Amino acid sequence: MMRKLLLLCHFLLFGTVMQLAAQERTVTGRVTAAEDGSALPGVNVVVKGSSAGTITDASGRYSISAGDNATLVYSFVGLTTQEIAVNNRSTIDVALAADIRQLSEVVVTAIGLEADKKSLGYSIQTVNAEQLVNARETNLVNALSGKAAGVQVISSSGSPGASANIRIRGSRSITGGNSPLFVVDGVPINNDESGNEVGGVDQSNRMIDINPNDVASLTVLKGPAATALYGVRAANGAIVITTKSGKLNTKPVITYSSAFTLDQVNKLPELQSRYAQGRPNASNPNAPTYRGPATAEGFSWGPLISDLEFNGNAEYPYDKNGNLVPVGTGNGRPAVAYDPYTFFVNGTTFDNNLSIAGGSENTTYFVSAGRLSQTGVVPTADFTRNSFRATIESRFSEKFTAGASASYTNSGGYRVQKGSNISGVMLGLLRNTPTFDIGNGKEGQEAADSPDAYQLPDGTQRSYRAGIYDSPYWAVNKNPFRDNVNRVIGNISLSYRPLSWLTFSYKLGADHYTDRRNSALDINSAANPTGQVQQQDINSTDLNSDLLAIINRRLGEHLTLDLTLGHNYFAQSAATNTAIGRGLGAPGFYDISNASSVQATRQFDRRRKIAGAFGDLKLGYREMLFLNLSGRNDWTSTLSKGNNSFFYPAVSAGFVFTELAGLKDNAILSYGKLRASWGRVGNDAPAFSTITYYGSIDAEGNPVGAAIGGDGFIDPLVSPLLGVSAFERSTTRGNAQLKPEFTTTVEFGGEFRFLRDRLGVDVTYYNSKTTDAIIEVDVPASTGFTSEFRNSAEIENKGWEVVLNASPVKTTNFEWGIDVNFNTFTNTVTRLAEGVDRVFLAGFTGSSSNAIAGQPFGVIYGTRYDRNDEGQLLIGADGWPLIASTDGPLGNPIPDWTAGVRNTFSFKGLSLSLLFDIRRGGDVWNGTQGIINYFGTSKLSADQRDVKGYVFEGVRESDGQTNTTPVEFYPSAPLNNGSVNLIRWTRYGFGGLTEENIQDGSWTRLREATLSYTLPGSIFGNSKFVKGATFTLTGRNLLLFTDYTGVDPETNLTGSSNGVGLDYFNMPNTRSYGAALRVTF
């Protein structure tokens, strides 16, 4: 390695000496930009017809030797090339103008290196920063939806501050993360998310701390050829973001923008309003009995509401009108079916931003401040983000530049309980029976603010089930969750350019945040009637250091060389301190001091150090053929000493065949490029997996001494046990032989532009294979361990990405543009490990998202009907289908294809942009539907309640003949013996079989609609104050077409975990209408 480097140095030395021989005249000068006169460093100045050339320095000056009659060629990416004859002059100053056609092709690639998109041999896509802001999403990750082919974003819900799950080209790792690396200004930053489980609240992923208004450009790097330079952290692709900065020699530009949106719930499951609380009656089987809230009845299998009336009892705490009694025995006032959806309110979002950018002759600066405050569609839910940023770059001399950037964000909110959680809002709301008014005469925010809606005079809950599930109004008031994040991200950079073709640059970045979370369950809450408080502090620090040596050189007239060598050091550490107190003394006081027993734990979530060395070589021939070789070697702390070094190579090539003599300047095909690349990246092991520890993890996921469990219904006991410390050997076996997992990707693509750029198509095919994937393998518990980390799985991803840009109409004043991002892929787990059939990713014991050999990644697995080999249902003697004795794979959460179609119409200053987001395929387990059917609160269970004489299509298990036995969905005598277990929706267990509730999650939605008007410059012409203004009307999620019967199918119970496709009382999504104004001073 050392020797090769020395050889390279000598070669370069030799080359320079050779060129110095032929000199006649020295020409000097300065190259500036035509638009503003600023200096242009890095411009290529070449003597035409020879190999002599140089590059302008930091102040745009150059010095070159040329013949008196020679011609100098000045070229730079993004600017129109100029050829100027020397004509015996010694000083030639040149002004280069922007080449509009090429301007959009400068992209930021890995490690912050800029490149001309034309020269890249792999697929890369940029997202317009303006579109990110107009999406009006709080979470930057959500704003990426539908804007880049191959990028799939699933938001977990519409709750304020909710997280979003992002995947580029599917999932590659089972135990590792599958989120791409997020890089801001060359520094990888943290996109953690912790605490998103089947219950609890919707936690944020940390990219929510970045203000979308600060983003100047965003590039998506999809495959290993693009990300190999990031090493072990970018096996899943990378999103490279550059924030705004100032420009040299510019007066300060002040921009103020203010946006307001109104949010509403966009979709909810359909509930019934015909049947009352109650259940079948053993003594009178044909007339189900009404049983009111005082009986804590959970079911709504009672009599018709129209058969009941009130009795005017003023003492009855559950309804102002009195108890419900059969018609004829009360006061004649008919019973009412209440609508629980009056619980939802309109949410609002205010987003204000102010920024100042400018620069003097040697220094540029950018300062911004922003505040976003959002309230949710659930009363009391909110999220706020305050962000501040300052970036300065200064040139101290011709050779030396330094910069510093820092941002501070404070974010957090008040979050509501979700999911499988008897204190969860949706659970209490959807299981609520129609004869119970959760608001006690009030609705929405008004009810949330009145304790008599959710609390009885004696302090216990007023809910349809006497407090067994929390009333949603109780949950939002008495089960608070608050988080407060303080985050600082900063970097300093230095750049030293001793020679025109050699630059050294160093960048040191740090990302530190503290997340303080306080949550509580007040006394009389369903999940813990004695009350509970949890205080949690998460501290995380990431440090990244990059040292680069960059060489840009022309070798001869036709060959360009760009070589980068670098060293990277990355250290990451995060720890969580948790204190849980149980048994509160004073109600409403949510502090640890109020608890009768306290348990405190500390856990190290992450500790990792990586050191890497890398090199990247780009060769370009005649602007036509490009070759890129890169390699990186990483050493990681998470694997044992002998196994912790690994090498990632990548090679890519591009051929712009329209540069060939015969094809140049073709009227039909104006640009054509073929690309091919191959790359290999890896992922290391989770921290601390190489040895076996003594200790366990408790129900909250905190490490404890011993955890005495073995029961899925109640909490385990935890050490200290009755004042004595206890430890148990962990059931996860450490593995010192772990090696890294590798993903190898082959990618082919082409980019074509037709009819003078009126139509552009970019097609990519990729095939990716991950081997030695680390999985936590379940081992038989009889070995004394229940799991072990092993390298053994194999995962395959392959797919197509197509990006299409067209301008069907383009006149002076009016333009219509179409942009389409289309993507289809398959993501299969080809192998797990010997003897391992299934790895649980997320979910419940009965219904879960898993990795199963031969099945799509994240396949939904659970209980199902019994079928014969032909796939026909097996029916029992009573006419009901039988349950299979083993569970099986049932649904594929990966879509068949997705597309984002954007139509933009611009007329003078007015612009209308519509983004349709389409997904076909992608199954979702609608666990919510199963439960509301079980309890009899769903519309389906009411519509089908009286079905009689129904014959299930299938064969009889006894003799294989076609089934002809009819059944009744709500059995009447003599079948009805008063048991509630015989109804169509209750007989298959709690929530029915998983198979019954797998639904197609296809959708078509109008994700964004933006109408903006930019006031013409002439209005402000001479104004010294206001220089420009844009007014925008925005709509988000305005239309949704789907057959899914639950909340918005773009939902995920477990946030950005590796498991997907589960909906179990997930919070609903929202649609928004808004307006924004941006003024420039």
Place this chain on the structure above:
Amino acid sequence: MLKLKNICLLLVSLCAVGISSCDFGDTNIDPASLADASPKLILPAAEAQSAYNVGALGGRMPGIVMQYFAGNDAQQLAYTSYNIGEQDLNNLWTDGLYGGVMKDCAVIIEKAEAQNNPYYAGIAKVLMAHALGMATTFWGDVPYSQAFSPDENGKPAFDAQQDVYASIQSLLDEAIADLSAPAYSNPAPPAGDDLIFGGNVQKWIASARSLKARYYIHLTKKGVANAANALTAIRAGAITGIAEEPRFPFGESQTNANPYYLFAIQRPGTMGIAPAFDALLTARSDPRKPFFVEKGSFYGPGTVFTQPSSPLPLIPYEEVKFIEAEALVRTSGSIAEAEAAMRAAIRTVCKKQEWQQVLQSPT
């Protein structure tokens, strides 16, 4: 030119700097976890898990099947209709038994035998036998002889139930031998870490013999010799009173409480007393009825199931007495003695302190 040479040297030395930063020290050792533990630290966990298993899933599920309890809601209701799914008992097997108490006992036995600590080995063998007995009662053929050595047996074979019962008896015999060793042969005998008996080996020996009797009496269909063996074990010196019961002293807080209490608090309204059982207690005027049922409900404040600190014995005194009575009858022994044993059982039970507490607590 000189400058260029310097630059090359700089590049090269940068590489050297890079390669040297590869020794990460103890970054990959979790500072919040223990890398090794002595039997003294593991024993309390093994004891707690044994008792928890008796009262958690391992108590409720058979209770529903035996119609002592009946589900009212959610999954418990499904179990009452015998709708018990493939995964529903996983937790008991994986976290309660094999991955729980049995793993702990295997680790204690291995360490205790290496360190010559017969008392720890003995207690762990008693707990292992108890857990193995629970496993075979639920599932029949279960792994044991090949279990707990992952390097040799990655997939331990299932022993025939007959062999499992033989293993249980030999474990208990070994335990009695270990616990009969003189005290001075232990470098550090169990004391405060033994939450059940505080280190009293005589009581452990009595419990071991009681367990022997229980596992013999299970096999009476295989021959009356088993009933005789059960009687022999009891006569050799089993539990003779409440004070000798191996009971785990649960605490008052939710992190330490009796699993029946935890279920009452965390899953309220989902399970109650079975109407058939309730009727039976009333019909026979069973004196234990007020301890089990309160106001017609399982979970009234005044039952043994809703006291957080109700201790759960691994084998209660009354069971030993019932076994004695059955063994006497089967071996054609004295009927009067059998009757006396049964009466003693019922009378003593009602005198248990925690049951008395139930009567005194406000309703």
